Amino acid sequence: MVKKKDQGAEERILSAARKVFTTKGMAGARMQDIADEAGINKALLHYYFRDKEKLFENIFIVEAQRFFPKINMIFQSDAPLFEKIENFVNEYIDEMQENPYLPWFVMNEINRDPDQFMYKVWGKNNLPKPAKFLEQIEKEIKNGTIKRFNPVHLLMNLLSMTIFPFVARPMMTRNLHLSDLQFRKIMEERRKEIPKFIIDSIRK
Amino acid sequence: MVKKKDQGAEERILSAARKVFTTKGMAGARMQDIADEAGINKALLHYYFRDKEKLFENIFIVEAQRFFPKINMIFQSDAPLFEKIENFVNEYIDEMQENPYLPWFVMNEINRDPDQFMYKVWGKNNLPKPAKFLEQIEKEIKNGTIKRFNPVHLLMNLLSMTIFPFVARPMMTRNLHLSDLQFRKIMEERRKEIPKFIIDSIRK
DNA sequence: ATATAGTTTAACCAAATGGTTAACAAAAAT
């Protein structure tokens, strides 16, 4: 129970819920835990957020709806390939540094019910379309600026190297003995390291 | 409810539990769901596996205890750097192809309670030690065979590219419109693609 | 045939958990 009188109850609830939902998952999270963590009575949760589902959506769905379309726009922009890679990495790391719980939550929800999650975040039509990015890679291969390979691997590698360290953060920090600050610093380094790593690899 | 009379009850329970635990997580999994999925009565679960915890451990902890030390040995072996990278990728993909639930489960458990999970899998002493691998990278940098960079990034990149596609499988298959077979095939490609991608990038 | 051990089920129980209620306190409006 962490009392922080300076913040209002609503804010404290949100921050507590974020913490509990993130570590325990939607199913594992207990309303009582969230109340304790926020230093308030359980009934007050229902006063501010009608029920567990609403509280959950208020935290994550809203943020996911804001964030994902941004990423999608990067992939669909007309920027050159190498620049696009840089933009993606930067935008993603920006978000993860401020919102470290998001990636884990997203993975969790996608895994639980892919269709429902996709629908909630993207709506019926506005689905993520990696096609343009893949075509762009193929074009660069034909132009002879990069090596020949299945474009899907490049996309997977880009996503993996950017997202995974945040998803696997507890494992990373534990096994590499990293403090929060050190982890943060390394992720900052990756803004340049990942594009460099990729471009060094594929450039002819 | 999927009845498969050919298998014995115990086997059906294990396979059902694997499926339910994987998609719902330990907390989200319902004993009733598992029973339904296995096409048997709930009480029979407790007949074969005393309780939920035991059932859970019987599936995953046992497999994790078998798998992780194997990976650890690769990192600590005396093989040359590039060969070690190949070995890791191959061993990991071997495992994931046969055991697609494992990576998600592991991430989930680590996230829930890092210390307890680490203890259960590795015991008190035998912790994973990436130090040797990192030192090996530094040595190669000094030898001038590979470029200069923070070795942690190479380790992160290797882990990310190998593990993430399996962790994020539902997202990958959905957004890239991949069938199970296609996914499997792409993962097979990655046995060669990942080491190639890395070596192309870091070799001087 | 009958006893025995192993397997499976329906019905039940206790604890945990999400959610409600009614009363109380503090702040704002009158």
Added chain:
DNA sequence: ATTTTTGTTAACCATTTGGTTAAACTATAT
């Protein structure tokens, strides 16, 4: 000063859920 609205709590309720029990069914040995 008094009423009204907003914020907060303890006690309670209904449902879900993990787990138990006792009975029934099946196969195998005697």
